[in-house]
Amino acid sequence: MTEFDDTQFGGKVNATSLTQSEMRAAVRRVSDSHTLSTSPKLKDFLSFVVEETIQGRQDGLLAKTIALHVYKRDADDPTSANVVRVEAGRLRRLLEDYYEDEGAADDTRIHIDKGGYAPRFERRIKTDETLDAQASTEAWPRRSSFSVRTLPLAILALICIAVTALYVLWPREPRSLSNSDKTRLEREALMEQSPAALEAANLTDQARGLIWPIFDFERQRLTTELFRTAIVADPNAAGAYAGAAQTLASLALLSLSGPQHDAFLAEAQQMAEQALAIAPSDAWSQSAAGWVRFVAGDHDEAMRLSERAVSLAPNDGNVLDFYGVVAILSGKPDLGLTAGNRERRRTGPNTRFAYLNILGAAYFHTGDFEAAAAAFEEGNSGGGPLSAPGIIYLAATRQALGQSDEGKRLLALLEESWPQFPVEAVLLRLHKEEAAANEVLDRLRSLGWTGRAE
Incomplete structure (x- = not known):
């Protein structure tokens, strides 16, 4: 069994325990993996914290620092720290997934322990037990007692197993579930998860x-x-x-x-x-x-x-x-x-x-x-x-139908309920085609709307 020895690090980051090239190579392997292929910001996160550690600045790896340099957010914005904490949690899980699958044979592992953002490294070593297990596995085919004479019996047994499995597992028409039943089952599954x-x-x-x-x-x-x-x-x-x-x-x-x-x-x-x-x-x-x-x-x-x-x-x-x-x-x-x-x-x-x-x-x-x-x-x-755009469109519709009095009443309601709503700016911003926005605005102007400072 492969073991990872991090006793030399004392459970903490020690940038001198690995060369800079080894640490950067570990980052490249993770960043180039399929596991992180859809997470460019998490790649930046990992590269930044490792590089800061290499430069001896791991003590300065705070949420606001990462928010500023990786996510380009205002370090004083209280929501920035929350974003970094969430992203750090995702990175921890993806690192675990990577080393359980694609990176299982990597010589060096990177961890970001809970409670901080500085990386911790583990060096992969092989024990005598590992070598013995590998040798035993490699020798298995030579010790096998399987022979050509047993082949027909083995095939017959496999056919019996397959027929039995086919009978048991043959798909049957599933019971139709109502939306409420689906929701209940989803909630039960989530509760079992956490x-x-x-x-x-x-x-x-x-x-x-x-x-x-x-x-x-x-x-x-x-x-x-x-x-x-x-x-x-x-x-x-x-x-x-x-x-x-x-x-x-x-x-x-x-x-x-x-x-x-x-x-x-x-x-x-x-x-x-x-x-x-x-x-x-x-x-x-x-x-x-x-x-x-x-x-x-x-x-x-x-x-x-x-x-x-x-x-x-x-x-x-x-x-x-x-x-x-x-x-x-x-x-x-x-x-x-x-x-x-x-x-x-x-x-x-x-x-x-x-x-x-x-x-x-x-x-x-x-x-x-x-x-x-x-x-x-x-x-x-x-x-x-009700919403401001809904009132705007209904007023324009009333004007198009020749119901100007009702259209004017709706414009008065708009002015009373949403006095600061920038009608023209929003409509022009919303529509890809300016003509579509003006189709609405022209009808509002026909009702006497003159616009407001926006």
Whole structure:
């Protein structure tokens, strides 16, 4: 059995126990592995802490230092330390996975122990027991008593075993489970894994139900904190990262431009990367990545990722809603109609009303103003939450239908409830095509709206 001897290090980092080239070679092996292939930031994290150790600066490896140099975050931002702690936990687990699989034969192992960020190294040695075991294994074929005369009996026995296994394991029609049964079984499995994982799943579900409406800044900020809390409870919760990516991207969108916008978008991108690293084939991960790309201005990539998400989960309400928004604002309202189709079965929390506003906006941009008004009013009368863009679109719709008095009333409601909402800036920022934004703005101006300082 292979053993690892780290007694020479006294359980702590000792940069002089290995040469600098040996330590850097250990980092390269891990960084070039399949295990870390989808985690570029974790590679940077590992390289940074090892290089700082080589230079004798391991005592300065604090969360704020790593946040500044690896993640380019403000060291004084209290959320930066939390991001580093979560990332360190992920790196520890991936290092364990690597050395259990791809790196099992590495001469040197790297560890980052809990409670700190400085790396600890182990040197791999072979004991006499290992050599004896290897020699014994190599000699086995020569000592085997297996002969050609036993071959027919062995084949007959294998056939009997195969027939019996086929009878026992032949797939039978599985019992159909209701959504509530699936949820219960998922919760039981998580509880068996760890109470923290179950807590994170509960928090993530609660937060996901609060994402819409996405154009409410305070709502997005509070929901982001719920997702962050879920990440602290279980740093491997892909859904929490995906949800945080969506809400942070929405905060960036509402911030329009400047340092705050850039900070929100950078963190949203990190969260999306982490969601994809943990669960690359999960629809929510793909949807979150698509929304982040949309806010970053890459509409084509946003559509590609959003369409993939819908293909993976065609009835997921959250996935469909983000796909619908991306489609409409990318100049494809016909796809928005598909996403908001009333006959489409939708699953998940908070799926009752958001799609109606999406459907209304899609009808507006296809010129079916009667259908647009019906969709908006259905959402409002059903108890759906109001948002500034929803009121803006409904006012423009009323103007298109010749109902100017109702349109003006809605503009007064907008001014009263969202006095600081930058209507023109947001619409121009949202739409890929300026003409689509002006289609709404021109109708508002026909109602007497003159805009405001933005």
